Every structure is written in structure tokens, then in C-alpha cells.
Amino acid sequence: MGRDLAARLLARDRAAVAPALNLVDDHRPEARREATAVLAALEEKVLFGGARRIGLTGAPGAGKSTLLDALVRRLRSHDQTLGVVAVDPSSQRTGGALLGDRMRVRSGAADPGVFIRSMAARERLGGLAEAARASVTILAAAFDVVLVETVGVGQSEGEVADLVDTLVYVAQPGAGDLVQFMKAGILELPDVVVVNKADLGLLAERTANELKAGFGLGERNGAWEPPVVLVSARDGTGLDELETALQGHLESLTAEGLQTRRRRGRDASVRKSLERRYGSHGLTVWGGQAKLAARLADERDPSGFALTETLGREIEAALRTTETSP
Amino acid sequence: MNDATRPERDRPWVFRTYSGHSSAEASNALYRSNLAKGQTGLSVAFDLPTQTGYDSDHPLARGEVGKVGVPVGHIDDMEVLFREIPLDQMNTSMTINATAAWLLALYVATAERQGVAADQLRGTTQNDLIKEYLSRGTYVFPPEPSMRLISDMVAHSVNAIPKWNPVNICSYHLQEAGATPVQEIAYAMANAIAVLDAVKARDDVPDDVLPEVFARISFFLNAGIRFVEEICKGRAMTELWDELGRDRYGVTDPKLRRFRYGVQVNSLGLTEAQPENNVIRIVLEALGVTFSKKARCRALQLPAWNEALGLPRPWDQQWSLRIQQILAYETDLLEYPDLLDGSHVVEAKVEELKKAAQEELDRVLAMGGAVAAVENAYMKQRLVESHTARLRAIESGELPIVGVNSYTETEPSPLVGDDDASILKVDDAAEREQIERLNAFRAKRNDADVKAALQGLHDALSNGENVMPPSVRAAHAGVTGGEWADTLRKLFGEYRAPTGVVAREAQVADEANQQVRARVVACGEKLGRPLKILVGKPGLDGHSNGAEQIAVKARDVGMEVVYDGIRLTPGEIVQSAQDEGVHVIGLSILSGSHLVLVLDVLEGMNKVGLEIPMVIGGIIPEEDAKTLREAGVKRVYTPKDFDLTRIMGEVVDVVLASAGVG
Incomplete structure (x- = not known):
């Protein structure tokens, strides 16, 4: 069934998307085996191909869902099909979560060209990156563009950056001065910065200028300097510029750069998954980071999901050996 | 005792019943029979497609036509609704918000066809969008254009329909959404300030007209079962409004600073269990808003005892009307000046409410006023929190509700049969027939006139002109509600209000x-x-x-x-x-x-x-x-x-x- 599901997704069968997402979320052993098979089959095709992936991150209240709604509308008007993953935090105490983004993205309601899956971050269970990566892989097979929206809190921007080709940071006017942006580490990751609620006028412009100055200070690899775009999702101001910026970033990447970036994202996710499951001890017993780097560089294994399982089995074997040896 | 020996009495408040269903024809018959029974004003309930600007044949209207009120899609419906009801003698309250300008335009056009000039019309359009975002949910447009439409209606009616209350600031629905009395007072005042500030900022409203504008703002309150506190709430609002008029808007004539309000007695607190008990609740709640002369309501509408079961029948509504008539005509309530003046207890409670409400009002004003506090979800979150706390108190039994969480043992109620005969059923054919009437109306109108009227509406709104005159022209030309609203949707966009469901979690889990x-x-x-x-x-x-x-x-x-x-x-x-x-x-x-x-x-x-x-x-x-x-x-x-x-x-x-x- 796993292979069949993958084939249906690659044939862009919309009805296969929800069952596939349910499957990769299922933690029961038989489901996990099947999920790995589906994801491995998909990744062969979409690791370097498939949909363009765009991430939206930013502080709560920055207007991410409103911007997402505007972006969905925009991309739909160019006849692109869209898969959206919207991540909301889970309650630390009860594990419950309120996922309200779907309501804010009305442009996708009852449009078969838009698929929205809300996800709880399940922080206390760990592994958001892994779950989100699985979802992105599925959506990337079935749609033209994948959008990932998350609340940016600390590390999660980094995790989203590993998932997407272009990371958009949504800043709120007056959210802070340059020093605060630098402290939050958000000057290193984003490829495009949106200052939302541009209808706030001067305040928004000042924030935009602070950010522009920040990017001028360097700290980044490569030639791409992130454009800072003023957008008002409310009245549509700046959406043209945002589209141009997104397109500009895609072109600046070039085919080779895109491959490198996706490979780096895959590698980071395999490393994080293994570290989370087996700890640095497990990795060391098996052979350490150097061995991992070598295995990751091995071209024969494009699927990160399959590779994680394979390496996981090796690590488990190595751990058993150390435990049984005198 | 005959009339000659009776002491002089105050004029009673306006008796209304919130009603309307199925069709303009059926509702007109209901209104006329209610008036014949001694009701002194009308309160029109519109169905949801009418309230949200969809024609009866729109996909979203399916199942909703004629359900919670009367469908009024065009001038013919409005004319039928008020057939044989002379509008120069009627005081009509219309519960209409996002599409208020349109329904008022239809009402004015209908009056004109009856030979009644607009300046003779008396009544109220609810027209309060803030509470729609917070609780009632029939908003259509974003806050900014909504405030513009409201202020258009105020600016227009202060000259052209001077006896009309263009805005009815509602704290009613805030209480339904969970508001405490303090929140109810504070948010209603914040809301009124938002409207008044918007009108004040207009070029076409000279400063010397502002006192008249202030005097046209009326309120719509809820009356809950804690009726002593409700009396104090009414008095607190009366005083706060007077102070606000004097201090913020420079209204010197105290008469223009009178706090005028209508009431719908709390429908949400009515219980499905032992529904006959609701009659007692309604009586006490009605007393709460009529007892203190200083803070007596101007108009009162009482729900029917069986509203938690379904739609009330004419007899159920009659029973509620009789409560008002007994209170006003049989009791001696209206023979006395204010009965609470001089009560230290009441005075202290009023001061306490005023102080706390002022603090909350200042908080809202500090964050930019009511519109800002809608958009940042502050008010909504506070309401959801209060509501959650209330429901928990009911669940735990801390807040007793007779027949629901206490004293649940009961004899079978002879008022409620097994077969749902104790409520009104809307005829399933109502929707189909309404759509047939709509199609017939569309077929007979002059398409060129309609097109021109819609273009005129579009142009006027894009040029920043007042929404009312082109809407009245559109009403005469045969435009439908869906067409009117679509024109505005294209210009203004649609809106989704924040939900407030991110509200804080339960801290104690039993x-x-x-x-x-x-x-x-x-x-x-x-x-x-x-x-x-x-x-x-x-x-x-x-x-x-x-x-x-x-x-x-x-x-x-x-x-x-x-x-x-x-x-x-x-x-x-x-x-x-x-x-x-x-x-x-x-x-x-x-x-x-x-x-x-x-x-x-x-x-x-x-x-x-x-x-x-x-x-x-x-x-x-x-x-x-x-x-x-x-x-x-x-x-x-x-x-x-x-x-x-x-x-x-x-x-x-x-x-x-x-x-x-x-």
C-alpha cells in the first residue's frame, strides 16, 4: 500500500494527500514502517524536485496568517496549486492545541487547489522538524508550491529554514530595535523579510530601515542580501514587491544552489533525528559525526527518511554490542 | 378605582417583541396582531441572509431563509412587511448591522411610497459592528469601512431622519458572550466613543451639531437575573454617559446627555429544563430595567418562556407582552419618582461599578480604543475568559441554576408536549417560496435602472460620499440586498474577526x-x-x-x-x-x-x-x-x-x- 500511496501522490491525486499525512503522523510500528516506505519513495523524486517550498515565520501577532492568506490568493491567481502546513504551539501542560490558522486563510476554503493541514507542534514530544518534514515531502509531491507557517520561537526558525527553499521572516512594526533582532538571531536565517502592517506608516518604515541596516552588516554567506519588503496584507500594498523578492531569491539560488540547500536540510534533519533518538552517546559508539558526514555524502541514498532508519538500526546494533561486550 | 381617581402616572416604555419569520407576508400578519394586542412598537428580526447581505438563493443562504427572522431582500418585501402599518405612527427597531444602511434605505423608500417623509420616521437601526465582531457574528466588512458606514448613517440621519436612532450601542450581546457588568459598561462606552470620534472627525458634521449627534446615540442593554446589580448597572451607565457627554464632547444641555436605552431581557439565561421557570426569570429581569425611574429603559422586549426549546409561537409572545402590560398598567410602579434615590447601598454599588468600568475603559482607550481592542483580540479574550469562568461555575454547581444544576427533580411539564407542539415550526416551503418571489421580482424590474443604481452606489462610495442617498435610490430602482452588499464587498473586502480562543488555559483541573x-x-x-x-x-x-x-x-x-x-x-x-x-x-x-x-x-x-x-x-x-x-x-x-x-x-x-x- 505504501508504494501505491506514493504513486498516487506523485500522480497528484489530491485524495491521497490526507491519508498520507495521517499515515506519517501515526506512531504505531506497522504504520511507521509503511510511512518510511512512502516517504522514501517520494523523496527519490522530490528531494531535488517537486514543489517550491516557502516558509513563513515570525513572532505571534506579527500577522503571519493574514499574510499567508494574501499569498495563497496571489499564488492561486497564477493557477499554482498549494499545499500549506500551519503549525501552532501545543499546550505544555495538557498536550492539547488550538489550531486556528485554517480559519484565517479563507481564500483556500473549498478550493481543491489549496490543501491546508494544521499541525500541533507537540513540543513536549519533540521532533516537530521530523513531522513537518514528512508533511512537506508529501505536499511537495502533490502540489506546485508548499507553504510552511510556524510561530518563530527561538530554535524553530532554524528548523523551518532546513525545510524550505526560501524563508520569509514576518516582522511586526515596532517589534524592537536592531540589537533585539540581532539577539534573536533572525538576521542570519531569513531570505526575505516582510514588515507587515505597513498601514502603520512611519513605525513600519522605521522597523524596515533597522532591518535593512542590520543585513548590511554582513554575517551571512553568499551574495544574496535579503530584501526587506513593506506589506499590508489588509489592503494588498507591497504584495507585488513580495512576489518579486520571492522570485528573485529563487533565481539567485540557481539549480545547483537549490540542490545544495535541500541536501543540507536533509542532512540536518537526519542528524537531528538520530541525536534525538540515540543521543550523542549512541552516535559516538557507532562511529561519530565524521562517519555520519561520510554516510550523508553518499550519493546512493537520497532519502533522508530511509537513511535515518538504516543508520538507526546500525546504531542500535552498535549499542547492543557495547552493552554485551565485557 | 377609575382613571379620575388614579394618581398621575409616568408614560410607560415602548412595548416590543423581537419577531419576524418565514416571509414578509406572515410577519406583517404577526405584527398587526401584536399591535392589536397592545404592543406599542415593532422590533424586526431579519433572517441571517438579510443580515449578512446574501440573496435568498445564494449557496450560503441555504437552510437559513426565514429561519431566525423575516427575509427582506428588496423593496417589495419591505412594502409587504409594513402593509397597513402607517410608518409615520410607528416606532420600529430593526436588528440589523452590517447591512443596516441598506435596510434603512429600504425603510425610507417604503415610507416614501406610503407618502411619509423621512423626517417623520421614528425608530432604531442597531448598526453596532463592534459587538458583531465580539459576539454576534453577522459582520461582513472590516472594521474601518464598517465604522465609516456607521458614521455615514449618523451624519445622514441627524439632518434627514432626525427622530431616528441610527446606532444602538449594544452591551446586550457582550453579556451573552460572557461579559461581567463591569466589562459590559466599559466596552459599551468604548464602543460609543469609537462611533462618536469617527463622526466628530468628519468634515460634513459641524461642531455645533455634535450635541445633537450625541443625543442620537442610544444603547441596547441586557437584563440578567442578578436584577439588583442590573439596576445598579443601568444607573452607573446613566451617570457615566452624562459625564462623558459633558467632559469629552462638551455637550452643555443635560437633556441631550440623557442615557437612552432599550432592553432585551436575557435570552441566554433561559433554561431548556423546566422551561416554565423562565417566566419568573423574565418578570424579575423586566423589573430590573424598569424599577429605577432614573435608569428606566425606553423600550423593552421580552423573550418568550420557551426560547431555549425553539421558536416561540404567537401565544408565547403574547404571554410576554402581558408581563409588560401588567407591570406598566396594573402595578403602581409608574406612580413614583425614583425609588432608589438615597439608598446608600445602591449608591455604593453604582460607584464601585463606575470606578471599575472606568479603569477598564481607560485600558481600552490606551490601546487605541474599541476598534484596536477588537483587532488585537483584547476584548474578545477577556470575554472568552469571563464566559469560561461562568460555565465552570455552572458546571461545578457554584453558580446555582434552578432546574439545571440544582432542584432538578420535576413533575412532567404540562406546557411541553412530547411532539414539539410547544414551539413554532417554520414551514419548509418558506425558503422555496421566497426564492420564487425573488426571481419574480428580478424578472419584473428594469435592468438598466438597477445597473445604473449599482454603479451610482459604487461611484458614490469610492468618492467618499455618504452611503445613504445612493442606497435609497438603489432601493427604489429594485436592487436586491445581495447586489447591494456585493458592491460593498468588492470595495471594502470581507473580514474575519479574531476568535479569542487562545484564551488562557484552565489553571485548575478537577x-x-x-x-x-x-x-x-x-x-x-x-x-x-x-x-x-x-x-x-x-x-x-x-x-x-x-x-x-x-x-x-x-x-x-x-x-x-x-x-x-x-x-x-x-x-x-x-x-x-x-x-x-x-x-x-x-x-x-x-x-x-x-x-x-x-x-x-x-x-x-x-x-x-x-x-x-x-x-x-x-x-x-x-x-x-x-x-x-x-x-x-x-x-x-x-x-x-x-x-x-x-x-x-x-x-x-x-x-x-x-x-x-x-
């Missing part, structure tokens, strides 16, 4: 809650992933308080909740349930359109081969509940099911049974 939480976790383990539920409201009913409480509660017992909000089509719900991979769907419908909408969702799921169990909440008569269960709905909840923890436990049962892993 044993029952913890048990359900543990069952939710165990259920998730069996399912392979955490229990995921979709909560939403199909149709046009925007009363989202119940759905929001369910969503918050589900989150608090550990479920992953996709909250889809209001105004969903059955197709959207099916797609949402499928795409989100939920284990169960919970829908809330209060407008009485549950049969059509739920059956449509079930059919839609069937079509795509989706098997997800569904539970429903709403004002659903037992006969309908039976139909729904037979069609496959797993549980049907009505207002008597106040124990949310128990409901959550049953949702887990439903999911386990459907997944076959129980």
Missing part, C-alpha cells in the same frame, strides 16, 4: 477533567496519533460563543482542535475534515437550520467516502434530534447539556466506537 484528559491520551495511543477534532459553525449563524467554549474545553482536555470559525458551507466543512485528518467533527448551529445543513455535510462526506463521526450542538427540538441521529449523527447536544467535561468524555466514546478500537 478530577473529572483529569480523567477525561487521561482518556484523551489513551485514545490517542490507540489511534496512533493524538485525538484531533474539528469545531465549526455551518450556515450564517454567527453566535460563536458556544463553539468557542467547546474548542477551548477540547484543548484543555488535551485534544488537538482545528477551530474553523463561522459561516462555513457544508462543502468547506467536508474539505476541512478530510484535509485535516480529524477523528471527529463537532458542529454548532443555533439558527434552526440544523437539519438542512447537517444533512448536507453528511451527504458531502458520503460522496467522498469519508467516515468521520459527528456530534452536534444547538437549539434542536427532540424531533429533529431524532432525525439527525437516524441520519448518522452520533450525539445531539442542546442547552440543557451544560456539563462540558461530560460532553468531552462522550466525544472520546464516540471516537473510540467509530475507530473500532474501544
Whole structure:
């Protein structure tokens, strides 16, 4: 069934998307085996191909869902099909979560060209990156563009950056001065910065200028300097510029750069998954980071999901050996 | 005692009954019979398509036409609604908000056709969008253009319809959404300030007219069962309004600073269990808003005893009208000056309410006023918190409600039969007939006139001109409500208000809650992933308080909740349930359109081969509940099911049974 599901997704069968997402979320052993098979089959095709992936991150209240709604509308008007993953935090105490983004993205309601899956971050269970990566892989097979929206809190921007080709940071006017942006580490990751609620006028412009100055200070690899775009999702101001910026970033990447970036994202996710499951001890017993780097560089294994399982089995074997040896 | 020997009495308030259903024809007959029984004003209930600017044949109108009120789509409907009711002698309150300018235009045009000039018209358009965003949910446009439409209507009517109350600031729905008296006072005042400031900023309203504008702002209050506090609330608002007029707007004439308000007695507090007890509640609540002469309401509408069961019949409404007449004509209430003046206890309570309300009002003003506090969800979150606290108190029994969480032993009520005969049923043919009338109307009108009128409306609005004159022209030309609203939607866009469901979590979880939480976790383990539920409201009913409480509660017992909000089509719900991979769907419908909408969702799921169990909440008569269960709905909840923890436990049962892993 796993292979069949993958084939249906690659044939862009919309009805296969929800069952596939349910499957990769299922933690029961038989489901996990099947999920790995589906994801491995998909990744062969979409690791370097498939949909363009765009991430939206930013502080709560920055207007991410409103911007997402505007972006969905925009991309739909160019006849692109869209898969959206919207991540909301889970309650630390009860594990419950309120996922309200779907309501804010009305442009996708009852449009078969838009698929929205809300996800709880399940922080206390760990592994958001892994779950989100699985979802992105599925959506990337079935749609033209994948959008990932998350609340940016600390590390999660980094995790989203590993998932997407272009990371958009949504800043709120007056959210802070340059020093605060630098402290939050958000000057290193984003490829495009949106200052939302541009209808706030001067305040928004000042924030935009602070950010522009920040990017001028360097700290980044490569030639791409992130454009800072003023957008008002409310009245549509700046959406043209945002589209141009997104397109500009895609072109600046070039085919080779895109491959490198996706490979780096895959590698980071395999490393994080293994570290989370087996700890640095497990990795060391098996052979350490150097061995991992070598295995990751091995071209024969494009699927990160399959590779994680394979390496996981090796690590488990190595751990058993150390435990049984005198 | 004959009239000659009776002491002089105050003139009573205006007696109204909030009513309207099925069609203009049927509602006109109802109004005329109510007036014949001694009702002194009219209160028009419009159906949801009319309130949200959709013609009766729009897909979103399906199941809603003529349900919670009368459908008025065009000038012919309005003329029929007021046939043989001379508008120069009537005092009409219209519960209409997003499309208020349009309904007022239809009313003015109808009056003109009756030979009555606009300056003779008396009445009220509710026209309060802030509370629509916070509670009632029939908003259409974003806050900014909504405030512009409101201020247009104020600026227009102060000259052209001077006896009309263009805005009725509602704290009624805030109380329904959970507001404490302090919040009710503070948010109503913040709301009025937003309107007045918007009018004050206009070029076409000279400063010397501002006192008249201030005097035209009226209020619409709720009267709850804590009637002593409600009396004090009325007095506190009377004083605050007077001070606000004097200090903020420089209104020197005290007469223009009078706090004028109408009341609908609290419908939400009426119980489905032992419904006859509601009559006593209604009497006490009516007393609360009439007792103190200084803070006496100007108009009163009482709900019927059986509103928690379904739509009231004419006899049920008559019973409520008689309460008003007995209070006003039989008792000696109207023979005395203010009965509470000089009461230290009342004075102290009023001061306490004023002080706390002023503090909360200052907080809202500091964040930019009522519009800002809607957009940043501050007010909504405070309301959801208060509401959650109230529901918890009912659940725990701390807040006693007779017949519901205490004294539940009862004899069978002779007023309620087994066959749902004790409520009004809207004829299923009403929607079809209304659409037929709409099509006939469209066929006979002059298309060129309609096109020109719509273009005129569009141009006037784009040029920043007042919405009223081109709307009255459109009414005469035969434009429909859907066409009018679509023109505005294109210019202004549509809006989704923040939900406030991010509200703080329950800090204390009692044993029952913890048990359900543990069952939710165990259920998730069996399912392979955490229990995921979709909560939403199909149709046009925007009363989202119940759905929001369910969503918050589900989150608090550990479920992953996709909250889809209001105004969903059955197709959207099916797609949402499928795409989100939920284990169960919970829908809330209060407008009485549950049969059509739920059956449509079930059919839609069937079509795509989706098997997800569904539970429903709403004002659903037992006969309908039976139909729904037979069609496959797993549980049907009505207002008597106040124990949310128990409901959550049953949702887990439903999911386990459907997944076959129980």
C-alpha cells in the first residue's frame, strides 16, 4: 500500500494527500514502517524536485496568517496549486492545541487547489522538524508550491529554514530595535523579510530601515542580501514587491544552489533525528559525526527518511554490542 | 378605582417583541396582531441572509431563509412587511448591522411610497459592528469601512431622519458572550466613543451639531437575573454617559446627555429544563430595567418562556407582552419618582461599578480604543475568559441554576408536549417560496435602472460620499440586498474577526477533567496519533460563543482542535475534515437550520467516502434530534447539556466506537 500511496501522490491525486499525512503522523510500528516506505519513495523524486517550498515565520501577532492568506490568493491567481502546513504551539501542560490558522486563510476554503493541514507542534514530544518534514515531502509531491507557517520561537526558525527553499521572516512594526533582532538571531536565517502592517506608516518604515541596516552588516554567506519588503496584507500594498523578492531569491539560488540547500536540510534533519533518538552517546559508539558526514555524502541514498532508519538500526546494533561486550 | 381617581402616572416604555419569520407576508400578519394586542412598537428580526447581505438563493443562504427572522431582500418585501402599518405612527427597531444602511434605505423608500417623509420616521437601526465582531457574528466588512458606514448613517440621519436612532450601542450581546457588568459598561462606552470620534472627525458634521449627534446615540442593554446589580448597572451607565457627554464632547444641555436605552431581557439565561421557570426569570429581569425611574429603559422586549426549546409561537409572545402590560398598567410602579434615590447601598454599588468600568475603559482607550481592542483580540479574550469562568461555575454547581444544576427533580411539564407542539415550526416551503418571489421580482424590474443604481452606489462610495442617498435610490430602482452588499464587498473586502480562543488555559483541573484528559491520551495511543477534532459553525449563524467554549474545553482536555470559525458551507466543512485528518467533527448551529445543513455535510462526506463521526450542538427540538441521529449523527447536544467535561468524555466514546478500537 505504501508504494501505491506514493504513486498516487506523485500522480497528484489530491485524495491521497490526507491519508498520507495521517499515515506519517501515526506512531504505531506497522504504520511507521509503511510511512518510511512512502516517504522514501517520494523523496527519490522530490528531494531535488517537486514543489517550491516557502516558509513563513515570525513572532505571534506579527500577522503571519493574514499574510499567508494574501499569498495563497496571489499564488492561486497564477493557477499554482498549494499545499500549506500551519503549525501552532501545543499546550505544555495538557498536550492539547488550538489550531486556528485554517480559519484565517479563507481564500483556500473549498478550493481543491489549496490543501491546508494544521499541525500541533507537540513540543513536549519533540521532533516537530521530523513531522513537518514528512508533511512537506508529501505536499511537495502533490502540489506546485508548499507553504510552511510556524510561530518563530527561538530554535524553530532554524528548523523551518532546513525545510524550505526560501524563508520569509514576518516582522511586526515596532517589534524592537536592531540589537533585539540581532539577539534573536533572525538576521542570519531569513531570505526575505516582510514588515507587515505597513498601514502603520512611519513605525513600519522605521522597523524596515533597522532591518535593512542590520543585513548590511554582513554575517551571512553568499551574495544574496535579503530584501526587506513593506506589506499590508489588509489592503494588498507591497504584495507585488513580495512576489518579486520571492522570485528573485529563487533565481539567485540557481539549480545547483537549490540542490545544495535541500541536501543540507536533509542532512540536518537526519542528524537531528538520530541525536534525538540515540543521543550523542549512541552516535559516538557507532562511529561519530565524521562517519555520519561520510554516510550523508553518499550519493546512493537520497532519502533522508530511509537513511535515518538504516543508520538507526546500525546504531542500535552498535549499542547492543557495547552493552554485551565485557 | 377609575382613571379620575388614579394618581398621575409616568408614560410607560415602548412595548416590543423581537419577531419576524418565514416571509414578509406572515410577519406583517404577526405584527398587526401584536399591535392589536397592545404592543406599542415593532422590533424586526431579519433572517441571517438579510443580515449578512446574501440573496435568498445564494449557496450560503441555504437552510437559513426565514429561519431566525423575516427575509427582506428588496423593496417589495419591505412594502409587504409594513402593509397597513402607517410608518409615520410607528416606532420600529430593526436588528440589523452590517447591512443596516441598506435596510434603512429600504425603510425610507417604503415610507416614501406610503407618502411619509423621512423626517417623520421614528425608530432604531442597531448598526453596532463592534459587538458583531465580539459576539454576534453577522459582520461582513472590516472594521474601518464598517465604522465609516456607521458614521455615514449618523451624519445622514441627524439632518434627514432626525427622530431616528441610527446606532444602538449594544452591551446586550457582550453579556451573552460572557461579559461581567463591569466589562459590559466599559466596552459599551468604548464602543460609543469609537462611533462618536469617527463622526466628530468628519468634515460634513459641524461642531455645533455634535450635541445633537450625541443625543442620537442610544444603547441596547441586557437584563440578567442578578436584577439588583442590573439596576445598579443601568444607573452607573446613566451617570457615566452624562459625564462623558459633558467632559469629552462638551455637550452643555443635560437633556441631550440623557442615557437612552432599550432592553432585551436575557435570552441566554433561559433554561431548556423546566422551561416554565423562565417566566419568573423574565418578570424579575423586566423589573430590573424598569424599577429605577432614573435608569428606566425606553423600550423593552421580552423573550418568550420557551426560547431555549425553539421558536416561540404567537401565544408565547403574547404571554410576554402581558408581563409588560401588567407591570406598566396594573402595578403602581409608574406612580413614583425614583425609588432608589438615597439608598446608600445602591449608591455604593453604582460607584464601585463606575470606578471599575472606568479603569477598564481607560485600558481600552490606551490601546487605541474599541476598534484596536477588537483587532488585537483584547476584548474578545477577556470575554472568552469571563464566559469560561461562568460555565465552570455552572458546571461545578457554584453558580446555582434552578432546574439545571440544582432542584432538578420535576413533575412532567404540562406546557411541553412530547411532539414539539410547544414551539413554532417554520414551514419548509418558506425558503422555496421566497426564492420564487425573488426571481419574480428580478424578472419584473428594469435592468438598466438597477445597473445604473449599482454603479451610482459604487461611484458614490469610492468618492467618499455618504452611503445613504445612493442606497435609497438603489432601493427604489429594485436592487436586491445581495447586489447591494456585493458592491460593498468588492470595495471594502470581507473580514474575519479574531476568535479569542487562545484564551488562557484552565489553571485548575478537577478530577473529572483529569480523567477525561487521561482518556484523551489513551485514545490517542490507540489511534496512533493524538485525538484531533474539528469545531465549526455551518450556515450564517454567527453566535460563536458556544463553539468557542467547546474548542477551548477540547484543548484543555488535551485534544488537538482545528477551530474553523463561522459561516462555513457544508462543502468547506467536508474539505476541512478530510484535509485535516480529524477523528471527529463537532458542529454548532443555533439558527434552526440544523437539519438542512447537517444533512448536507453528511451527504458531502458520503460522496467522498469519508467516515468521520459527528456530534452536534444547538437549539434542536427532540424531533429533529431524532432525525439527525437516524441520519448518522452520533450525539445531539442542546442547552440543557451544560456539563462540558461530560460532553468531552462522550466525544472520546464516540471516537473510540467509530475507530473500532474501544
